[in-house]
Amino acid sequence: MACILEARNLNKSFGAVTAAADINARIEQDSIVGLIGSNGAGKTTFINMVTGYLTPTSGQILYQDRDITGMPPREITRLGICRSFQIPQLFNTLAVGENLMVGVGIAARSSRAAHGQERGAEQSTLVEQLIERFNLGGYRTQAAGLLPEGVRKLLDIAMAVAGRPRVLLLDEPTSGVSADEKFRLMDMVMGALKTAGVTVLFVEHDMDIVSRYTHRILAFYEGRIIADGDPQTVLRDAEVRRYVIGEQIHAPATKETAGAAD
Amino acid sequence: MSQLPAVIIDGILYASWMFIIAVGLTLIYGVMKILNVAHGSLYALGAYTGSTFAGYWLSQGHAPLGSYGVLLVAAIVVGLIAGPLIERGLLRFMYGRDEVVLVLVTYALFLILEDFTKLLFGVDPILVSQPYSLLGNMEMGSLIYPVYSLVLVAVSVLVGVALALVLNRTRQGKILRAVIHDREMSTAVGINVSRVYLVTFTVGAMLAALGGALTAPTTSVQPGIGAEVIVLAFAIVVVGGLGSLGGAAVGALLVGLVRSGAVHYRPEVELFSVYVVMAVVLIVRPKGLFAAPEVRKI
Amino acid sequence: MQRDPTLPLLFAALVVLLALGPFLPQWALSFVSVALYLGIVVLGMALMMRTGLVSFGQGLYYCLGAYAAGTLDHFYKLSDLLLMVIAGALVAALVALILGFLLSKYRDIFFAMLSLAFSMILYGLLVKTSELGSTDGFGLSVKTFAGIPLTHGWVRYSIYAFSAVLAAIFTAGIHRYLNSHLGRLAGAIRDNELRVEYMGASVRRVIHLNYVIAAALAGVGGALMAATIGHVDPETTANWTTSGEFVFIAILSGTGSVLAPFLGAGIFEAVRTFALQYFPNTWQMTLGITMLLVIMFLPGGLWSVFGLRRRST
Numbered sequence: 001m002a003c004i005l006e007a008r009n010l011n012k013s014f015g016a017v018t019a020a021a022d023i024n025a026r027i028e029q030d031s032i033v034g035l036i037g038s039n040g041a042g043k044t045t046f047i048n049m050v051t052g053y054l055t056p057t058s059g060q061i062l063y064q065d066r067d068i069t070g071m072p073p074r075e076i077t078r079l080g081i082c083r084s085f086q087i088p089q090l091f092n093t094l095a096v097g098e099n100l101m102v103g104v105g106i107a108a109r110s111s112r113a114a115h116g117q118e119r120g121a122e123q124s125t126l127v128e129q130l131i132e133r134f135n136l137g138g139y140r141t142q143a144a145g146l147l148p149e150g151v152r153k154l155l156d157i158a159m160a161v162a163g164r165p166r167v168l169l170l171d172e173p174t175s176g177v178s179a180d181e182k183f184r185l186m187d188m189v190m191g192a193l194k195t196a197g198v199t200v201l202f203v204e205h206d207m208d209i210v211s212r213y214t215h216r217i218l219a220f221y222e223g224r225i226i227a228d229g230d231p232q233t234v235l236r237d238a239e240v241r242r243y244v245i246g247e248q249i250h251a252p253a254t255k256e257t258a259g260a261a262d
Numbered sequence: 263m264s265q266l267p268a269v270i271i272d273g274i275l276y277a278s279w280m281f282i283i284a285v286g287l288t289l290i291y292g293v294m295k296i297l298n299v300a301h302g303s304l305y306a307l308g309a310y311t312g313s314t315f316a317g318y319w320l321s322q323g324h325a326p327l328g329s330y331g332v333l334l335v336a337a338i339v340v341g342l343i344a345g346p347l348i349e350r351g352l353l354r355f356m357y358g359r360d361e362v363v364l365v366l367v368t369y370a371l372f373l374i375l376e377d378f379t380k381l382l383f384g385v386d387p388i389l390v391s392q393p394y395s396l397l398g399n400m401e402m403g404s405l406i407y408p409v410y411s412l413v414l415v416a417v418s419v420l421v422g423v424a425l426a427l428v429l430n431r432t433r434q435g436k437i438l439r440a441v442i443h444d445r446e447m448s449t450a451v452g453i454n455v456s457r458v459y460l461v462t463f464t465v466g467a468m469l470a471a472l473g474g475a476l477t478a479p480t481t482s483v484q485p486g487i488g489a490e491v492i493v494l495a496f497a498i499v500v501v502g503g504l505g506s507l508g509g510a511a512v513g514a515l516l517v518g519l520v521r522s523g524a525v526h527y528r529p530e531v532e533l534f535s536v537y538v539v540m541a542v543v544l545i546v547r548p549k550g551l552f553a554a555p556e557v558r559k560i
Numbered sequence: 561m562q563r564d565p566t567l568p569l570l571f572a573a574l575v576v577l578l579a580l581g582p583f584l585p586q587w588a589l590s591f592v593s594v595a596l597y598l599g600i601v602v603l604g605m606a607l608m609m610r611t612g613l614v615s616f617g618q619g620l621y622y623c624l625g626a627y628a629a630g631t632l633d634h635f636y637k638l639s640d641l642l643l644m645v646i647a648g649a650l651v652a653a654l655v656a657l658i659l660g661f662l663l664s665k666y667r668d669i670f671f672a673m674l675s676l677a678f679s680m681i682l683y684g685l686l687v688k689t690s691e692l693g694s695t696d697g698f699g700l701s702v703k704t705f706a707g708i709p710l711t712h713g714w715v716r717y718s719i720y721a722f723s724a725v726l727a728a729i730f731t732a733g734i735h736r737y738l739n740s741h742l743g744r745l746a747g748a749i750r751d752n753e754l755r756v757e758y759m760g761a762s763v764r765r766v767i768h769l770n771y772v773i774a775a776a777l778a779g780v781g782g783a784l785m786a787a788t789i790g791h792v793d794p795e796t797t798a799n800w801t802t803s804g805e806f807v808f809i810a811i812l813s814g815t816g817s818v819l820a821p822f823l824g825a826g827i828f829e830a831v832r833t834f835a836l837q838y839f840p841n842t843w844q845m846t847l848g849i850t851m852l853l854v855i856m857f858l859p860g861g862l863w864s865v866f867g868l869r870r871r872s873t
């Protein structure tokens with residue numbers, strides 16, 4: 001399988017704080033990769049570097065063998081890498097339909113559009129398709145700022161998909177969504193993407209979701225990748241259990257700290 | 263180059279009285295996020311009240327030195343009356359509205375106060391120069407400066423130091439800085455933000471009035487002085503960084519020196535030299551010289 | 561779905577204005593002319609406000625337009641109204657094109673202050689330029705339109721009519737623009753610039769474009785003002801108080817419709833004339849109180865009085 005996205009020796013520090021250290025990863029085309037790690041481990045920093053929000057202190061990011069390190073988000077998006085956000089980034093005073101129209105409109109005019117400039121009618125069709133795929137029909141005319149959190153998340157992801165990405169990065173797509181809704185949301189998102197031929201990377205804290213939807217997992221800790229492989233192997237890895245998942249979930253109440261057990 | 267000492271001293275003199283006005287403006291913005299256009303009117307009110315009080319005091323034959331105290335009292339009176347009246351009576355109902363709308367509110371207030379001042383004090387210029395001439399002149403090398411102006415410098419330094427001490431060493435100061443930093447969080451930890459606003463605006467008003475009262479003896483007080491001052495104060499505050507006390511000082515010095523240089527070397531550009539400075543600073547430092555650092559958004 | 565009444569309303573208003581014009585008394589002609597050229601300036605500001613930016617320095621372009629028009633007559637004896645308006649628009653647009661590279665990087669109060677600074681720089685320059693009359697400015701008159709000489713009695717009506725036609729064209733144009741992709745994009749930028757960049761569009765380019773359009777409109781407004789009043793000076797054009805008035809009219813009008821700026825300009829001018837006439841010593845206070853009342857009780861601007869469905873702008 002071709003490698004569509006590659007990180008080589010990525011480092012990012014903010015003064016004395018190291019947010020990413022020696023990140024190396026090769027992402028294969030059409031794969032679905034989960035990024036796990038506790039808060040502050042470097043997952044969002046990784047996404048921010050890949051999408052151009054942050055410039056790595058050192059290292060390279062290659063997309064389809066092309067060096068995109070340090071390019072601004074606008075250009076990276078035009079190349080085909082789109083993302084959703086931990087906190088949904090929407091146009092709050094615009095209606096759901098208008099949000100998507102803006103997104104589809106921008107994508108139609110971006111230079112990367114291999115399908116050429118789309119006419120107004122085609123754009124409307126695309127918007128309808130997105131509304132249908134992400135089940136947003138009931139909220140079409142509501143302002144994005146007034147939507148329930150789960151719907152905002154969906155819209156945020158729909159906006160990312162509107163950009164016709166080849167690589168889609170989702171930052172905690174199910175956070176803020178109630179436990180019983182998480183699977184429904186992921187089913188919907190994955191279903192919408194299945195036909196598209198998109199490589200997906202998503203950050204997730206829920207291990208059930210990660211193990212169910214991904215082919216591969218990258219585990220982060222203190223800015224480094226501590227495990228990289230298929231879900232079964234990674235989730236059983238000792239370090240991953242220690243630093244990410246948590247080891248003693250059934251620990252008796254008398255135990256003092258997690259460290260004491262080791 | 264023999265003009266250089268004169269340029270520098272003139273610049274410092276100019277900066278000192280602008281600082282007193284600017285520091286109140288930046289304080290109000292820092293805490294309340296309001297760009298107070300009416301600050302100029304408060305300055306004018308301070309000048310008029312100061313002149314009127316001092317004029318009365320002197321005409322009654324009281325000790326001329328007491329007129330300084332009178333000026334101070336005038337500023338405090340204006341601040342204590344106008345401050346709470348404006349904040350409680352008007353601004354309080356506008357919090358939560360857009361920043362631009364708030365600027366328009368203070369602009370409307372400025373218009374109202376301009377005419378109000380005319381109604382109260384008439385349109386004829388007032389000049390009570392005795393407090394100014396009383397102290398005589400002082401020689402500094404080949405240059406002669408009125409002692410009053412130098413006293414003004416001392417006062418503005420005092421104001422700056424006092425504010426800095428209050429902000430950094432006292433509990434009230436810490437509370438103020440907390441509100442400057444994050445209004446919502448401050449409310450969440452139990453700070454009475456409403457009262458902080460009232461106090462801040464009143465102090466700001468007093469400072470503006472003080473600037474006016476202290477400047478009054480040096481010039482003839484007439485309609486329009488508020489409008490002249492406010493744009494300069496804006497320039498200083500933006501140059502220094504909104505909400506920064508140190509920024510107001512540096513901004514005032516920068517503006518003062520540039521203006522002084524213009525007056526001495528190229529008088530034609532005096533009028534807009536200040537704006538050129540503001541434009542240049544904003545180009546180099548988009549948020550002013552001492553702006554707060556940016557927080558990560560995503 | 562309800563049809564958008566804006567364009568028919570606009571056309572009707574234009575026809576009415578043109579037809580009534582010859583029969584209106586002088587003060588009414590003047591009043592409408594003022595409302596029209598002020599409205600054109602504010603129309604441009606409304607466009608900028610769609611992207612979330614409030615300019616406190618539109619006076620710069622208003623002044624450039626006015627002086628460009630004045631210069632044509634005063635120095636080159638080219639007293640043609642059409643030429644004046646074109647000159648005003650071009651000069652303003654050119655300066656905005658250059659300044660826009662810088663200003664499109666700023667937001668909020670910094671954008672406001674920087675735009676104010678440039679306006680005050682022009683003010684200072686003009687005050688010190690004796691060739692242009694310093695604080696007194698200079699006078700001008702309109703004698704022809706597109707080469708056609710205007711008989712003395714028809715000059716006022718010609719300026720009035722041309723202002724109305726231009727206002728209608730610009731309003732229709734902006735209306736269409738706001739309903740296009742670029743118009744939607746402007747609103748998106750105001751809401752969330754980050755998202756716009758992350759969708760692949762350049763925020764700066766859109767802002768720069770809107771800034772130039774708004775400047776051109778202000779330039780046209782200034783040229784029309786010069787023609788209407790017959791006089792230009794720094795105080796009523798480039799000084800911050802003029803820019804402040806534009807901002808006030810913009811907020812007063814609200815964002816409910818492209819027609820709102822003209823309503824707002826008309827009411828502002830009416831209040832100001834009324835205040836100047838009946839309260840000559842306290843007209844500023846009257847204006848200020850009116851402003852406060854509108855801000856307090858009509859947060860959606862004057863247009864909300866009509867109770868029309870407020871577009872999600």
